Amino acid sequence: MNRRGVLLVPLLLAGGASAQPAGAFPNRPITIVVPFPPGGLSDVLTRIIGQRMGQELGQTIVVENRPGAGTSVASGYVAQSRPDGYTLLMASNSLATNPTALPHLPPKDPERDLAPIGLAYMSPFILVVRSEFPARSFAEFLAYAKANPGKVNFASSGTGAVNHLALELIKKSAGVALEHIPYRGGAPALIDLRAGRVEAFFATPNDARAQIEDGSFRVLATSTAQRIPQFPDVPAIAETLPGYEAVYWQGLFAPAGTPEPVLQRLIAALLAAKNDPALRADLQARGVAVLPGGPAELRAYLRKETDSWGRLIREANLKLD
Structure with missing residues (x-):
């Protein structure tokens, strides 16, 4: 059963936007669909952003959680709305990876089926290990992995998750054998x-x-x-593997065919x-x-x-589910 979020802002804001004339957009609540369960980073940040957008529009914004099928339940629903x-849809990296990884699920062509409104936010990943782990830097981590092929268990949030793909990118770029544990x-x-x-794990x-604060984990990269500002003394992986980048991002979309005047109000x-x-x-306080x-x-x-992750998925012959 879908879980609809709480109403984020009142219909009319005291001292804010005035009531819309009949037929003007928006004259009723707007729903932002999130492809993940309640309580996670995406859900929380969508509510924060949605509340501020609602203030600007003078209208209630509701967050609706529709997890499942690698986020295709949510994105397919919005594409067909x-x-x-x-x-609207607050989409993530999976909108770029699913056309290659899960081509049988909707939307099969996000560029065709969804209208972009704007980028929202980015969350970096940090490579964390237990404080007892032998490596104290990313270079030492790679050296340890090469000396112990297949013996370093690297966790992810799930097969096909962006932190799984970030791991696969390390394996490809550095030529190391790391064991993926989803x-x-x-x-x-x-x-x-x-x-x-x-x-090891790529965490936000x-x-x-x-x-990290209690000393259980060490940040390597x-x-x-x-x-990033939170860890100015921690090197980026790109300092060792030039061109490397893998972040969690989200952007706001509407169904394709949404009228331009409506899109412009949402963009603003x-x-x-x-x-x-x-x-x-x-957002900055949350590391975003x-x-x-x-x-x-x-x-x-x-x-x-879509191009970069699709190429990696094909080259690594990844089987996502």
Whole structure:
């Protein structure tokens, strides 16, 4: 059963936008569909962004969670929804990987079936190991993996998850044999990492914060092209493997065919939300960075991600489920 989120903002905001005339957009609540269960990073941040967009639009925004089928339940639902601006999708990396990994699931052509509104945010990954692990740097990690082929168990949030693909990119770029251990989400992977059942994991900074602060985990590298503010002394993997980058990102989409005036209102509302200093500070405190860019940038970003991850999936002959 689908879980609909709480109403984020009142229909009319005191001192805010005035009531819309009959027929004007929006004159009823808007739904943003999230492809993940409630309580996770995507769900929480979509509610934060949605609330600020609702203030800008003078309308209620509802978050609806539709997890399943590698996020295709949500994205397929939105792609087939009425193109009127009242049903939106907060999509993630899987929109770029599914056409290659899960070509039988909708939407089979996201560029054709969805209208981009804008990029939302990016969360880096950090490569974490237990404090007892022999390697104290990324270079030492690679050296240890090469000396012990197939003996380093590397957890992921699930087969086909972006942190799984980030692992596969290391294997390809560095020529090392790492054993992939998929989990059903990041929480159980972190539990097993702490217990010593696996040796390494790509976590988000927010998810691993407690274990880093209490000394259980050591951070060896970041998955971004450059170092990140939370860990200025931790090198990016790209410093050792030039060109390496693997981040979790999300962008907002509407069904294809949504009228241009409606899209423009949504584009402006998302931009206002991303430019809000309080929202940006909130996301930064969670280890997340606002991504600039409207529909053109999101379309180009999706195409680039689809090409690069699709190539990796084919070359590694990955079987996703």
